Amino acid sequence: MQERLLAGVSETFARTIPELPQPLRAAMTNFYMLLKVADVVEDSPVLEPERKRRLLGQYVEVVDGHARPEAFTHALLPAISEGATVAELDLVANTGTLLAITNGLGDTSRDAIKRCARVTSGAMAEFCDTGPSGLASMGELDRYCYLTSGVAGETITDLLCDYSIAIARRREPMYDLSRDFGRAVQLVNILRDRWEDRERGVCWLPRDVFGGGPDPLSDVSAREFQEAVLGLTRLARRYLAAALDFTLMIPRHETGVRRFLLWSLGAMLVVARRIAANPGFRSVDEVSVHRDIRAVVAASSLAVRSDRALRWMFDVAVRSL
Secondary structure (H helix, E strand, C coil), X not given: CHHHHHHXXXXXXXXXHHHCCCCHHHHHHHHHHHHHHHHHHHHCCCCCHHHHHHHHHHHHXXXXXXXXXXXXXXHHHHHHCCCCCHHHHHHHHCXXXXXXXXXXXXXXXXXXXXXXXXXXXXXXXXXXXXXXXXXXCHHHHHHHHHHHHHHHHHHHHHHXXXXXXXXXXXXXXXXXXXXXXXXXXXXXXXXXXXXXHHHCCCCCCECCCCCCCCCCCCCCCCHHHHHHHHHHHHHHHHHHHHHHXXXXXXXXXXXXXXXXXXXXXXXXXXXXXXXXXXXXXXXXXXXXXXXXXXHHHXXXXXXXXXXXXXXXXXXXXXXXX
16 A cells, blocks of 8 residues: 555655665655655645644644544545645545554654654644745755754664664764755755745745845846855755765665665756756756666666765766766
């Protein structure tokens, strides 16, 4: 059931998560699905901010076991029926089943997944008033990236440590690196998805970096705008370097885990390079990774056991950043 839901809502994770060994695969799928339920609320084009806050708060109560899933799904499904995809409606309808799977996991994985769902949903509620004028500052952007994705990096570390004693011995240094891995994913997504976000009336770019005006995207051809974008791609480069360090802390024989991480890292790196080469892009298709994903998969899979080869490939790739 989880695999069917995953295939419906994320082509990317439907490709990468199956690389993981069991039981890690089931826990990672469950983790992503529970976060995606909150995403459906946050991204809904038909819900007003106050209603999003109420529904996200209700979802936290469900995750913590203080409310029944049926009450949440019955409140959410009619409200988003006109703006959500069939796959998203199917996902929300199965919230109770997903949480039953969560509750059947080991203590460490279960608690980590629930903590992340709670923290992330709370952050989404906090930031749901964000409009087209963007976030106030880089400080707000960093806070948003940590709460919505850095915490997810911590959770992935917990799941990996629960799966492997060898990985668990490296928990502390991996925890620090995992936060930046998560930040890298969120920051690159924000830069890539800026036009899609704008259609929903949202912008996540910080005003103190993008001139302080009411519309950061008003003139993407301006030198100041493009320099601001390039500054954020350089920050993404730093985060991506931490993501590589995180990945190389996985034992070499855990090739499935390494591939899972490397494919995500490689995709983010390709997108960041495209944005750096074309900071004023006007369509997400201009920076899409789809036509390069096979090369990312082939190269990272070929070098998956070689730390030296992976570092060389990364160093070559980030020169344009």
